[in-house]
Amino acid sequence: MMQITAEGRCRLLENKYKGGDKVRKFRRIALSLVLAVVLLLAVPLATMAANPTVAITVTAQVVSITNTESTWAIGVVAVDAVVYFSATGEQDDDYSMITNTGSVACDVEIQGTDIDGGDYDWTLAAAATNQTYQLYANTEGAPTVYDVEVKSSSYVDLTTDLAVDATWDWSMEFTAPDEFSAADDGGEKTATVTLVASKHV
Amino acid sequence: MKKKILIGVLVVALAAAGYLIAASHYLVYDYFRLYVPELDPNEGVGIWESEVGVLGNPGGANSRFLTFLNGKDADRTFYITLQSPNPDKLPLGYEPLPLEYYDWFTLPDEGIPVKAGGYCRAKITVEVPCDTDYLDKNAVVKVQGVGFDPSGYAQLGAASIWYIVVTATEE
Numbered sequence: 001m002m003q004i005t006a007e008g009r010c011r012l013l014e015n016k017y018k019g020g021d022k023v024r025k026f027r028r029i030a031l032s033l034v035l036a037v038v039l040l041l042a043v044p045l046a047t048m049a050a051n052p053t054v055a056i057t058v059t060a061q062v063v064s065i066t067n068t069e070s071t072w073a074i075g076v077v078a079v080d081a082v083v084y085f086s087a088t089g090e091q092d093d094d095y096s097m098i099t100n101t102g103s104v105a106c107d108v109e110i111q112g113t114d115i116d117g118g119d120y121d122w123t124l125a126a127a128a129t130n131q132t133y134q135l136y137a138n139t140e141g142a143p144t145v146y147d148v149e150v151k152s153s154s155y156v157d158l159t160t161d162l163a164v165d166a167t168w169d170w171s172m173e174f175t176a177p178d179e180f181s182a183a184d185d186g187g188e189k190t191a192t193v194t195l196v197a198s199k200h201v
Numbered sequence: 202m203k204k205k206i207l208i209g210v211l212v213v214a215l216a217a218a219g220y221l222i223a224a225s226h227y228l229v230y231d232y233f234r235l236y237v238p239e240l241d242p243n244e245g246v247g248i249w250e251s252e253v254g255v256l257g258n259p260g261g262a263n264s265r266f267l268t269f270l271n272g273k274d275a276d277r278t279f280y281i282t283l284q285s286p287n288p289d290k291l292p293l294g295y296e297p298l299p300l301e302y303y304d305w306f307t308l309p310d311e312g313i314p315v316k317a318g319g320y321c322r323a324k325i326t327v328e329v330p331c332d333t334d335y336l337d338k339n340a341v342v343k344v345q346g347v348g349f350d351p352s353g354y355a356q357l358g359a360a361s362i363w364y365i366v367v368t369a370t371e372e
Contacts, residue, residue, distance in 0.1 A: 025205075028205065029208060029212075032208070032209060032212045033212060036212050036213065036215065036216035037216075051260075051261070052257070052258035052259060052260035052261035052329075052331075053257065053258055053261045053263070054255060054256070054257035054258070054261035054262055054263035054327055054328075054329060055254075055255070055256045055257065055263070056253060056254070056255055056263050056264075056265045056327070057253070057254040057256075058250045058252075058253050058254075058265065059250065059251050059252040059253070059254075060249060060250060060251075061250075061251035061252070062247050062248070062249055062251070062270070063247055063248050063251045063359050063360070063361070064245060064246065064247025064248070064270060064359060065245050065246065065247070065357060065359070066243070066244040066245030066272065066274075066357070067245065067355055067357060069355065070275075070350065070352070070353035070354060070355050070356075071352070071353060071354050071355075072354040072355070096355070099245075101243060101244070101245060101247065102247055102251075104251055107290070109287075154285075155284060155287075157287065160290075191354070192353070192354055192355070192356050193354065193355050193356070194347055194355075194356040194357070194358055195355060195356070195357055195358065196284075196345050196347065196357075196358035196359065196360055197246075197247075197357075197358070197359050197360070198251075198343060198345070198359070198360040198361070198362055199251040199252060199361075199362060201252075201290065201291075201292065201362065
């Protein structure tokens with residue numbers, strides 16, 4: 001039978017307490033870590049639960065277009081004159097070209113504006129009448145038919161599902177008002193059309 | 202004792218750093234995505250974010266930047282507006298966001314000048330009123346930027362399509 005001396009008992013107790021210190025130290029560190037993790041998770045979760053949210057997710061794809069012709073000088077026009085979007089004013093159905101330079105297929109819409117300038121503005125409408133002009137673009141598959149009515153109030157489709165790197169030729173037909181105001185000073189008038197691309201869905 | 206304090210400080214510092222990184226991951230994401238090669242525009246006008254999904258509760262608000270790309274062909278000023286989508290081209294079950302809810306959006310109220318070959322980032326904020334009655338609908342609106350070139354007749358723009366669902370149930 002082994003006998004434990006008083007000195008040995010002291011050593012055993014010392015070791016026991018030393019070990020206990022280590023365990024306590026470890027427990028403290030572990031507890032701190034657990035508390036930190038709980039805080040890390042709990043604060044945002046508590047915030048989310050307490051407040052209404054708006055989550056926004058984004059699809060990162062480039063929608064991008066170019067167009068070859070950006071200017072159009074119509075020149076002096078007579079009543080009811082028809083002028084085409086081309087270098088000469090004559091009909092040229094593929095005068096301008098849109099290219100899809102983005103990373104996804106896109107739709108391209110068009111919108112026009114009234115013509116401002118001089119003493120009297122000209123309003124863009126479906127038919128050319130007094131102080132009102134009309135603007136139509138041509139369509140895919142029937143390029144000589146100008147049946148896309150360009151409006152000032154909303155965008156309308158010019159082309160849809162244009163593939164990446166694909167091109168689209170187009171032009172426009174302008175018809176001057178069938179009656180001008182005699183009081184108009186004949187000053188220069190300006191307008192714009194806007195082509196906007198968005199992802200084809 | 203000093204060791205314990207040091208360990209405690211370290212743990213708190215690590216926790217704070219982790220929280221900050223987690224909370225700002227969108228900023229980190231935004232920072233890095235500025236350098237993707239696709240953002241090198243050639244000509245014309247483009248947008249980086251083709252589609253955006255918004256899922257919100259009444260009283261909630263959030264913001265997002267849209268990146269408009271300007272080609273190397275001209276200096277342009279970008280004007281950001283909301284446009285109603287063509288109802289015939291929407292996914293099944295979606296409708297154009299009615300005009301009366303356009304004031305949920307805050308857009309840049311002035312044009313953003315962008316040099317040829319550059320880009321701009323427009324902050325779009327969506328704020329859903331607490332008392333909205335427009336709940337559990339699938340709505341679509343376009344956020345578009347037209348790059349106005351004063352020398353041009355045909356202006357170019359690009360739009361991102363925003364899909365919006367507001368529900369009373371908090372996510």
